[in-house]
Every structure is written in structure tokens, then in C-alpha cells.
Amino acid sequence: MAIDLSPNMLQLEERLEEWLAAALSTRRTVGKLVERLSCYSEEQQQPLLHWLPILSRINPELAFQATQQMIPFLATLDPPSLSLWISAVIDRYDQLGLQAALLRLREGPMRQKQQEQTLLLDEMIAMLQAFVTALGGRSLFVASSEQAGGYTNTATLFLPASLAHLPSQAGNRTLYQSMAAHLWGLARFGTFFPQLPERLQQYADPEQAGRLYMILEGSRVDAKIAPLLPGLARFMASLQKKRALSSLWQEAISQLTQPEASAQLTLSLLPTLLEQPLPEALPYHGLPLWQPAMTTLLKRIAEEKRRFRQLLGETRDSRTPVEMPVVAGHSFLFSSAEEGMRFNMSLEGQPLRPPDELQLLLRSIVQDLGQMPPEYLSPAGSAGYRSDAVSAQETTTNRYDFAPPEDGSLFAYDEWDYQRNSYRKEWCLLSERPIPPGEEKIVQETLHKYQGVWQGIRRRFEMLRGEDQWQRRQLFGDEIDMDALLHAWSDFQAGQEMDERLFRHRHRRQRNVATLLLVDMSGSTKGWVNQAIRESLVLFSHALHHLQDRFALYGFSSMTRKQCHLYCIKSFTQQQLATLEPAIAGVQAMDYTRMGVFIRHASTLLNQQEAKTRLLITLSDGKPEDYDSFLGGYRGQYAIEDTRTALLEARRSGIHPFCITIDREARAYLPRLYGPARYVLLEDVRQLPLRIADIYRKLTSR
Amino acid sequence: MSSDLSPLESYRIINEPYYEAVANECELFSAAFANRLPILLKGPTGCGKTRFVERMAWQLGRPLLTVSCHEDMTTSDLVGRFLVIGGETVWRDGPLTMAVRHGAICYLDEIVEARKDTTVVIHPLADDRRLLPIEKLGTVLRAPPEFALVISYNPGYQSVLKELKQSTRQRFVALEFDYPKTGLEKTIIQKESGVSFGMASALVQFAQLTRNLKGNGLEEGASTRLLVHAGRLIQSGRTPSEACTAAITHALTDDADLIAAITALQESVLGTADGD
Ligand SMILES: Nc1ncnc2c1ncn2[C@@H]1O[C@H](COP(=O)(O)OP(=O)(O)OP(=O)(O)O)[C@@H](O)[C@H]1O
Numbered sequence: 001m002a003i004d005l006s007p008n009m010l011q012l013e014e015r016l017e018e019w020l021a022a023a024l025s026t027r028r029t030v031g032k033l034v035e036r037l038s039c040y041s042e043e044q045q046q047p048l049l050h051w052l053p054i055l056s057r058i059n060p061e062l063a064f065q066a067t068q069q070m071i072p073f074l075a076t077l078d079p080p081s082l083s084l085w086i087s088a089v090i091d092r093y094d095q096l097g098l099q100a101a102l103l104r105l106r107e108g109p110m111r112q113k114q115q116e117q118t119l120l121l122d123e124m125i126a127m128l129q130a131f132v133t134a135l136g137g138r139s140l141f142v143a144s145s146e147q148a149g150g151y152t153n154t155a156t157l158f159l160p161a162s163l164a165h166l167p168s169q170a171g172n173r174t175l176y177q178s179m180a181a182h183l184w185g186l187a188r189f190g191t192f193f194p195q196l197p198e199r200l201q202q203y204a205d206p207e208q209a210g211r212l213y214m215i216l217e218g219s220r221v222d223a224k225i226a227p228l229l230p231g232l233a234r235f236m237a238s239l240q241k242k243r244a245l246s247s248l249w250q251e252a253i254s255q256l257t258q259p260e261a262s263a264q265l266t267l268s269l270l271p272t273l274l275e276q277p278l279p280e281a282l283p284y285h286g287l288p289l290w291q292p293a294m295t296t297l298l299k300r301i302a303e304e305k306r307r308f309r310q311l312l313g314e315t316r317d318s319r320t321p322v323e324m325p326v327v328a329g330h331s332f333l334f335s336s337a338e339e340g341m342r343f344n345m346s347l348e349g350q351p352l353r354p355p356d357e358l359q360l361l362l363r364s365i366v367q368d369l370g371q372m373p374p375e376y377l378s379p380a381g382s383a384g385y386r387s388d389a390v391s392a393q394e395t396t397t398n399r400y401d402f403a404p405p406e407d408g409s410l411f412a413y414d415e416w417d418y419q420r421n422s423y424r425k426e427w428c429l430l431s432e433r434p435i436p437p438g439e440e441k442i443v444q445e446t447l448h449k450y451q452g453v454w455q456g457i458r459r460r461f462e463m464l465r466g467e468d469q470w471q472r473r474q475l476f477g478d479e480i481d482m483d484a485l486l487h488a489w490s491d492f493q494a495g496q497e498m499d500e501r502l503f504r505h506r507h508r509r510q511r512n513v514a515t516l517l518l519v520d521m522s523g524s525t526k527g528w529v530n531q532a533i534r535e536s537l538v539l540f541s542h543a544l545h546h547l548q549d550r551f552a553l554y555g556f557s558s559m560t561r562k563q564c565h566l567y568c569i570k571s572f573t574q575q576q577l578a579t580l581e582p583a584i585a586g587v588q589a590m591d592y593t594r595m596g597v598f599i600r601h602a603s604t605l606l607n608q609q610e611a612k613t614r615l616l617i618t619l620s621d622g623k624p625e626d627y628d629s630f631l632g633g634y635r636g637q638y639a640i641e642d643t644r645t646a647l648l649e650a651r652r653s654g655i656h657p658f659c660i661t662i663d664r665e666a667r668a669y670l671p672r673l674y675g676p677a678r679y680v681l682l683e684d685v686r687q688l689p690l691r692i693a694d695i696y697r698k699l700t701s702r
Numbered sequence: 703m704s705s706d707l708s709p710l711e712s713y714r715i716i717n718e719p720y721y722e723a724v725a726n727e728c729e730l731f732s733a734a735f736a737n738r739l740p741i742l743l744k745g746p747t748g749c750g751k752t753r754f755v756e757r758m759a760w761q762l763g764r765p766l767l768t769v770s771c772h773e774d775m776t777t778s779d780l781v782g783r784f785l786v787i788g789g790e791t792v793w794r795d796g797p798l799t800m801a802v803r804h805g806a807i808c809y810l811d812e813i814v815e816a817r818k819d820t821t822v823v824i825h826p827l828a829d830d831r832r833l834l835p836i837e838k839l840g841t842v843l844r845a846p847p848e849f850a851l852v853i854s855y856n857p858g859y860q861s862v863l864k865e866l867k868q869s870t871r872q873r874f875v876a877l878e879f880d881y882p883k884t885g886l887e888k889t890i891i892q893k894e895s896g897v898s899f900g901m902a903s904a905l906v907q908f909a910q911l912t913r914n915l916k917g918n919g920l921e922e923g924a925s926t927r928l929l930v931h932a933g934r935l936i937q938s939g940r941t942p943s944e945a946c947t948a949a950i951t952h953a954l955t956d957d958a959d960l961i962a963a964i965t966a967l968q969e970s971v972l973g974t975a976d977g978d
């Protein structure tokens with residue numbers, strides 16, 4: 001559309017561009033906004049032009065969205081009301097962050113006076129996240145629903161932004177808990193399984209069948225939850241009692257609440273009830289939606305199958321280094337053992353302790369599929385992901401040239417050869433380069449996905465900022481340290497030297513920590529490990545930014561000793577959070593893991609920082625390994641010893657190394673590898689984003 | 703009390719402490735004791751480590767001296783010091799020296815809380831020399847066979863400022879503890895607090911949910927100890943809800959969101975105060 005760009009409009013465009021720069025992209029320009037604004041008089045534009053620079057200093061994204069939302073109100077709403085609205089949005093941002101502020105923004109200026117009993121998810125979300133985490137099972141996240149009610153996709157529980165169904169706030173609080181527990185139960189007790197869509201397709205009206213299925217499943221799952229949460233079950237029962245049911249429905253539900261009832265039973269009940277009118281929905285059941293779960297489920301199943309077979313392969317290889325028939329087929333046997341969902345495993349009749357990651361996968365797979373399909377039991381070849389890694393490398397060669405980068409620099413590092421018991425001099429060539437930016441918009445997505453987690457993290461990090469403490473046995477101070485004085489006196493009487501540190505001093509602890517987070521970008525991280533790493537980077541960087549601690553983020557990947565690439569995601573000097581998104585989105589699975597050289601360079605970078613505590617956190621998914629052909633190559637004992645030595649060097653230079661490992665299968669060599677550092681093994685990649693900020697908090701608090 | 707016989711008489715454990723063996727820890731402890739090997743107990747707080755040591759001290763017939771380590775503890779607090787009494791300086795043995803002199807079990811609880819320059823004194827005691835140098839007296843004590851050194855520590859990723867040095871930990875026979883298995887824990891709660899088995903089961907069920915929060919905001923979930931505490935409050939007539947709030951929820955954290963979540967869990971398992 002051609003618009004007449006008067007001088008005024010041109011100026012407006014310039015100003016908008018300046019204020020909103022950080023939130024713009026090729027697809028998102030100010031053109032549309034200017035066009036819409038041109039319908040309003042200069043006077044009407046005033047309130048917007050007043051708020052924009054303020055908002056853009058707070059958060060460019062917020063400023064952009066606020067502009068969009070405010071425009072329609074410029075003609076109809078008086079400036080004070082507009083200001084009231086935007087002030088409320090800013091308040092919300094300060095208290096609860098961007099997501100909450102955006103929600104408030106979308107609610108608009110004329111939010112009717114709320115009913116007394118209304119409860120906002122915002123006020124509850126951190127608490128509900130912890131509640132759901134405590135229920136156990138696969139990690140689930142709580143986020144606000146964009147639909148008209150609650151539902152789950154088996155990875156996230158989407159809850160309504162507010163609840164006012166019951167007459168009291170306390171009642172609605174319990175209603176939120178019940179809904180969270182119920183949706184958790186749907187994901188936990190087998191409501192969603194791969195064949196569900198085709199089973200529902202058999203009916204003339206699959207939509208209706210799906211709704212019916214979900215309502216029946218609701219009752220079955222409630223019965224499963226009841227023994228675990230008897231208190232909550234009583235509350236749910238009080239709501240169930242209010243629901244009028246035909247005798248046919250009563251009969252069906254009494255069958256479904258038997259302990260052995262399964263989703264199959266629910267399916268078998270569909271034909272009899274299809275013609276019947278649906279009963280009233282229970283307020284804590286949410287929407288009868290099964291479709292959102294299917295995409296997530298199918299993706300997870302494929303990923304888990306691949307990972308499971310790969311792990312089986314590795315388990316087999318590590319057991320029998322000698323020849324093993326490739327068609328090991330059914331030689332792995334699994335049986336479910338007593339407590340909880342633990343599994344026993346045997347290979348060729350020999351009992352084996354399944355590695356923990358396998359154990360978790362088994363649990364997750366059985367949760368999705370109800371059993372262990374036979375084709376899962378043929379292990380993948382020992383090359384496992386390696387074929388993946390090579391193909392990943394092929395596809396990325398176009399983007400990443402292996403020549404020294406123009407905009408980076410080259411460094412040579414020694415490498416430890418344990419057989420020679422000496423360093424190979426200047427053996428590795430490391431190039432430091434900016435990470436090629438990615439396009440995906442992962443920040444908002446991640447912060448929304450982990451909305452509940454994130455709010456909890458923010459609050460806990462707030463408590464970390466500066467706390468007062470007494471320091472004892474000081475040379476100077478506010479007060480005499482009586483204890484120290486007594487000791488000194490008795491030492492003195494005994495003819496010994498008297499300690500001079502006799503004071504105590506009240507002191508505000510300044511956080512003086514510099515942290516470098518080094519993340520694995522090797523081929524083996526392809527898929528959900530990479531995803532979890534990116535999400536963790538988002539949460540980690542936002543959390544540390546909030547705490548105002550100094551930090552840098554680097555990713556690494558190698559392809560022989562001459563091509564060790566260290567990608568700078570965020571350097572210590574870079575302060576802007578807004579520009580991080582493309583860098584984090586650029587983190588992807590590439591080649592191999594020559595750990596040693598990267599630890600050495602990261603140590604150099606860290607030691608250039610003035611800080612009392614220097615923390616090096618590495619995040620990787622298993623064994624150090626590189627693709628090179630010199631005798632033995634960078635793998636096995638050689639790689640382990642070099643990595644270990646690099647960690648030792650870091651430690652000696654005063655750095656605290658801490659290693660987070662996602663590969664649980666490798667227990668045997670880990671104590672040796674990480675001997676000089678400390679480490680944690682994560683049971684489940686999906687927990688990484690949840691745990692990373694907490695790990696950091698624990699590492700740096702007293 | 704005839705203090706002439708042994709100054710440690712009052713540290714002797716007379717009655718058999720109630721302890722439910724979780725695995726083979728009693729046998730391992732006895733074997734280590736017989737071989738004069740020092741022992742490291744690893745495990746979360748309140749899972750029964752102290753109770754276990756008491757039980758073993760009773761079984762082996764040795765007095766037990768327990769020291770809770772803290773940041774300001776000095777070597778003198780362990781080994782001993784000169785005191786000024788009526789203008790004269792008198793040497794007073796610390797608990798470690800007492801235990802070595804009289805062949806007792808010395809239990810250093812939460813060893814990582816002590817500073818590293820303090821804990822080095824146990825090194826010569828914890829290897830096969832079994833010696834305790836007392837610098838201020840200019841003497842060295844050799845530990846008798848009945849002496850045993852036991853230390854405890856809670857792993858889990860702690861602050862980088864607190865960790866157990868390799869050179870310390872590699873001297874010890876390590877026994878790993880965790881909360882007792884579900885069935886056993888219910889029995890323990892029932893016996894220790896006197897609540898019904900049903901109530902003990904509900905408490906354990908609640909505790910297990912809080913344990914899923916470990917590392918997700920909570921440093922530890924509710925320990926066996928906290929359940930015993932809650933049970934005892936219930937036995938004295940407090941409602942389960944009151945008892946859990948006071949003995950468990952607020953003992954676990956100060957974080958408002960987590961308190962709300964744990965309260966919700968508690969109500970979800972045990973019901974609300976007004977009985978629904
Ligand atoms: N196996 C057990 N048998 C009997 N009682 C037990 C057992 N385990 C735990 N308890 C109960 O739990 C309480 C707490 O245990 P204890 O004080 O030994 O913990 P701890 O591991 O020493 O904790 P901390 O590390 O905080 O010192 C005991 O007082 C006892 O009531």
C-alpha cells in the first residue's frame with residue numbers, strides 16, 4: 001500500500017527504528033507500525049511517544065509489543081488511563097519478568113475489576129512448577145495456556161492464565177493444584193500412546209470420539225492419582241460428586257476406576273457411550289485435547305529409540321571387547337523389578353546392571369509404549385552416533401571453513417601424552433571465532449517453556465545478592481572477637497606467640513565471581529542434548545545477568561588437533577543480553593570433543609579476569625574423543641589423561657573446574673577423568689535447563 | 703561416677719540404641735574397626751549416620767566422642783589447649799586427644815565444614831601410622847587398637863568453597879548411606895515416634911515427594927529425622943498439618959514458592975487442616 005510519507009512520518013519512522021532497534025529483524029520492521037500510526041493525530045500519538053523510550057530501555061521486546069497493543073487505544077482512551085495500563089505492565093515486568101508483563105499487556109487497559117476469588121497463574125506458577133517436579137516421573141514444565149483451558153503435550157503442562165471457578169481464592173488454589181496433578185497424571189499413566197490417532201479414526205466422528213476418550217481417561221487417571229495424593233483426591237471427589245451422570249456413565253466410570261484399568265479399557269468403552277450425551281466437564285480436567293500430545297510423543301519416541309539402541313550397543317561393546325555376533329538381537333532381556341519402575345537386564349543370560357541413563361530411558365519408553373518393543377532390543381553398532389557426526393560435519397562444511405578464521409585468532413597449546421609422560425609441544429591449534437548466528441527465536445520460547453522454573457530461579461538468585469556476615473579473627477574490625485581473645489590469652493600465658501587477629505568485622509559480601517561456561521558442540525550432542533544445552537544457555541545467561549555476575553559462554557568442537565574451534569557465544573566484556581539470542585541459536589552439533597585444549601584456552605581466558613573466585617563449568621555429553629589418525633588418536637586413555645591434566649592445570653592456576661556430564665553410561669572412567677575437578681552426572685538431559693542455574697547457585701554460595 | 707576408672711565413662715553408651723540395619727553397614731564397620739581402618743560415612747543429613755555410629759559404639763563397647771565441625775573450629779579445638787586457671791596454665795585434652803588416649807571412637811560430623819588447615823591433623827591418625835602429634839606439648843601419641851576415627855560428610859554438589867580433599871578422603875573406608883527403603887523407613891518412623899503405621903506411611907509418602915525437589919530448589923528433601931520429629935509432634939496431639947508445617951516444611955526452606963509447593967504437597971497427601 002502506498003502511503004504518503006510526510007516529513008512528520010519520516011521522522012516518526014526514524015525514532016521508532018532507534019527505540020525498537022533491538023527487537024527488529026528482517027521480517028519485523030517498523031513499516032507496519034508507522035502505517036498504523038499515521039491514522040492518528042500528533043496529539044493522539046503523544047502518549048505512545050512518551051512511553052516508548054522508557055519501555056525500550058527496560059526491554060526492547062516489551063517496547064515493540066507495547067507499541068502494537070497501544071495503537072488501537074490511542075484514539076479511544078484518555079492518556080491517564082493509558083499510563084495506568086502501561087505502568088501496571090512495567091510493574092509486572094519488574095516483579096515477574098517479561099512473560100508476565102506481556103500477559104498483562106495483552107489483557108488490555110480496561111481490565112474489569114477482578115472478582116475477589118480470581119487467582120492468576122502468574123502468582124502461582126513457580127509454586128506449581130515445584131509441585132509438579134515433586135510428583136516425579138519425566139520432567140514436566142508448567143506454562144500458561146494460550147487456549148481456553150488447561151491441557152498437556154506430555155512435555156509441558158499448559159494451565160489457564162487465571163481461575164475463578166470456585167468462590168474462594170483458597171478453593172481456586174487447590175483447583176490449580178488439582179489441574180496440575182491431573183494433567184501430570186495423563187502424561188504419567190499412559191493416556192497418550194502412538195496408536196491413539198488411528199484408534200480414534202475408526203469412528204465416524206473421530207473428534208467426538210477423541211473428546212469422549214479424554215473425558216473417560218480423566219476418570220481413570222484420577223483413580224490412579226488418588227492413592228498417591230489422598231488429600232487432593234478428596235477435594236477432586238467433592239467436585240466429582242456435583243456432576244450428574246447417567247447410569248451408563250456411572251457403570252463405565254466404576255470400571256475405569258479399578259486398579260488394573262488401562263487406556264485400552266477406555267477405548268473399548270467408546271462404542272457404548274458414543275451416542276450418549278457427554279456429562280459436564282470437571283473443572284480441573286482442562287480441555288479434552290489429545291492432539292498436542294501426539295507430536296511431542298512421536299518425536300520423543302523416535303529420539304529415545306535411537307538413544308536406547310545406541311546405549312545398548314555401547315553397553316555390549318564395553319562388556320565384551322572381543323567379537324560379538326552383530327545380530328545380538330534378543331540377547332538382551334529386561335524385566336521389571338519390584339520397587340517403582342526399576343528394570344533388570346541380562347545379556348546372553350548374564351545379569352547386568354543397566355546404566356542409569358538406560359534405566360531412565362526404559363522408564364520413559366515404557367511410560368509411552370506400555371512395554372518394550374522387541375525391535376528396541378537390537379543394539380546399534382558401536383559406531384553409534386559417529387556416522388551421524390560425520391554426516392553432520394559434511395553438511396556443515398559449507399558453513400564452516402577449516403582455514404584460520406579472518407575474524408578470530410589462532411593459539412597453539414601443548415597436549416599431555418600419558419605414555420611419554422610429557423607434553424607434546426604446541427600440538428593443538430585452537431582458533432577462537434565468533435559463533436555463526438542462528439535464526440531461531442529461542443529466548444522467548446525457552447523463557448515461556450520454563451516459565452515456572454524461571455520465576456523460581458529469579459527469586460532464588462535475588463536472595464543471593466549481597467548478604468551481611470560476621471568475619472571472625474580479623475586484624476581490624478568493629479568489635480573484639482572474645483573467643484579469639486581468650487585463645488590468644490591462654491597461648492600467651494603458656495609462653496606462646498599471641499595471635500593478633502582478635503577482631504570481628506561486619507561485612508557485606510560482594511559477589512566477586514567470574515564464570516566461564518564451556519559447552520560441548522560435538523556431533524554426539526545432535527538432537528535433544530543440543531536442544532537442552534541451548535535452553536540451558538538461555539536460562540543460565542538470564543539468571544547470571546540478573547545476579548550481575550560476570551560470565552562468558554563458549555562452545556567447542558574439534559576435527560583433529562589442527563582444527564580445534566572455540567566459538568565465542570558471549571565474551572566477558574559483552575554486556576548486552578539482547579544480542580545473545582542469535583549466538584545461542586547458533587550452538588549446534590558439529591564434530592568431536594578434544595576436551596584438553598579447550599579447557600586450557602578457557603583457563604587462559606578466565607585467568608585474565610580480575611576475580612576472587614574463577615569458575616570453569618564444562619558441559620559435555622561424555623567421553624573426550626577426536627577424529628585423528630596418529631597412533632591411538634585422541635580417544636580412550638590418551639584423551640582421558642589429557643583432559644584430566646588440563647583440569648589439573650586449571651586447578652593449579654587457581655580456577656575451580658566443575659564438570660556437568662549428561663552421559664550416565666560412563667561411570668567407570670569419570671572419577672579418573674574428573675579427578676581434579678568436581679562433577680555432577682545428570683540423569684536426564686531434560687533436567688539440564690532446570691538444574692543449571694541451581695548448580696551455579698550452589699557452587700557460588702556459602 | 704568413678705572418674706578414676708576412665709575419664710570417658712560418661713561417653714559410654716549403656717542402652718542399645720535402636721538402629722535398623724539398611725544393608726551390610728554393620729558388618730563393614732566391624733571389619734574396618736578390627737583392621738584399624740578409619741571410616742567415612744557419606745550421606746544426606748538426617749538419614750541415620752549418627753544413630754549408626756552410636757549403635758556401633760555400643761556394640762563394640764567403646765565410648766563415643768562426637769565433634770560437630772564448623773568453620774571457626776581450630777586444631778586446638780580438636781587436640782587440646784592450655785587454659786589459664788588461677789594464674790597457672792593447665793593443659794586440657796581436646797576430644798580427639800581424649801579418644802586417642804583412652805581408646806574411644808571419635809566421630810567428626812560434617813568434616814567439610816571445618817577449614818582445611820584444621821583437618822590436616824587427622825592425616826597421620828588416619829593412615830597406618832595412627833599417630834597424633836600434639837605440637838604444643840611436643841609429644842606424639844600412638845593410637846591404641848580400640849581407637850577408631852569416623853568422619854561424616856554430605857556429598858551432593860556443594861559450594862566450591864567446601865569440598866573434601868582427595869588426600870583426606872582416600873584414607874578412609876567409605877560407607878554410603880541414603881534414606882532407608884520405603885518399608886523400613888515407615889517402620890523406623892513408627893517405632894521412633896509412636897504414630898500408627900498408616901500415619902507413618904503417609905509421612906514417608908510426603909517425604910518422598912519432597913525428595914524429588916532435591917537439586918530443583920531444595921538442597922535436600924525431608925530426611926528421616928524430620929519425619930520422626932513430625933511424628934512426635936503428632937503423638938503429642940498436634941494435627942498432622944500443624945506438625946508437618948512446623949517440623950518439615952519450614953525446616954526445609956525459607957523460599958516462599960517452595961514453602962507454598964511443599965505445603966500443597968503436604969495437603970495433597972495428608973489433607974488440609976480442616977479435614978478435607
Ligand atoms: N536406620 C535407622 N534406624 C533407626 N533410626 C533411624 C535410622 N535412620 C534414621 N533414623 C532416625 O533418624 C534420626 C536422624 O538420624 P541421625 O541423627 O543419625 O542422622 P545423621 O545422618 O547423623 O544426620 P546429620 O548428617 O544431619 O548429622 C535418628 O534420630 C533416628 O530417629
Ligand SMILES: [Mg+2]
Pocket residue numbers: 751752753811
Ligand atoms: Mg549426625
